[in-house]
Amino acid sequence: KRVPYFKSSRMSTTWNGISYLGQRDAQNLDQDLVSSQGFSFEVLMELAGLSVAQAIASVYTPETHKKVLIVSGPGNNGGDGFVAARHLYHFGYQVTVVYPKPVDRPIYNNLVTQLTKLRIPVQADLPPLDQFQLIVDGIFGFSFSGTVRAPFVDILKALRACSIPIASIDIPSGWNVEKGNEGEGLEPEFLSVYWIIFTLLLYPLFTLISHLLYLPPSHHQYH
Numbered sequence: 001k002r003v004p005y006f007k008s009s010r011m012s013t014t015w016n017g018i019s020y021l022g023q024r025d026a027q028n029l030d031q032d033l034v035s036s037q038g039f040s041f042e043v044l045m046e047l048a049g050l051s052v053a054q055a056i057a058s059v060y061t062p063e064t065h066k067k068v069l070i071v072s073g074p075g076n077n078g079g080d081g082f083v084a085a086r087h088l089y090h091f092g093y094q095v096t097v098v099y100p101k102p103v104d105r106p107i108y109n110n111l112v113t114q115l116t117k118l119r120i121p122v123q124a125d126l127p128p129l130d131q132f133q134l135i136v137d138g139i140f141g142f143s144f145s146g147t148v149r150a151p152f153v154d155i156l157k158a159l160r161a162c163s164i165p166i167a168s169i170d171i172p173s174g175w176n177v178e179k180g181n182e183g184e185g186l187e188p189e190f191l192s193v194y195w196i197i198f199t200l201l202l203y204p205l206f207t208l209i210s211h212l213l214y215l216p217p218s219h220h221q222y223h
Helices: 023-035 041-059 076-090 106-117 152-161
Strands: 011-015 018-021 067-072 094-098 134-138 166-169 190-192 196-199 207-210
Touching: 041 076, 041 106, 041 134, 041 166, 067 076, 076 094, 076 106, 076 134, 076 166
Parallel strands: 067 094, 067 134, 134 166, 166 190
Antiparallel strands: 011 018, 196 207
16 A cells, blocks of 8 residues: 555556555655655664664674675665664674765765774775675665766676675665666675665554565565
């Protein structure tokens, strides 16, 4: 069922009969949560990153996957990765963050500061991947369109070539949001798709699930 306040331009039922939001709808939903529902981007990002960290911890425990590499892109998906990194650190993981293309905005600068205060390494270049037990893909999210450009072309190539488990946030980086992987995207072992669950005060009988399914392969793990 549609959330009553949100005017969707398109809903689909192309994956096991489950309705999901198209790319434009997901973007409009984020905007609506901020513009008329009283949420800030900082709150949405914090909730998203916490949900991602909890989902990862439920599958990849610190005992088996202690060393985690998080690759953050320049947008909201990267911000979610920063938040997830902070929470994973507090959950007992040893975290390193790669941030190849910094964005000079207060929300991202503050998130980086929070990590550096915890002495979580934040660097521009990929370290040797074989020292990690899990890679978290926070490069591109559901707003991504067009072609992948430097420096992410080489990063995606390196991640595709490695054998370490990859957990993607929202959508695997390099995918066409609505058509799936057209050849250059990651094929993660784990995909965190529930992200944020809001119970809206204005509509107490409805639960809004943000950032829903995007044509996932049937063998992946979803949380």
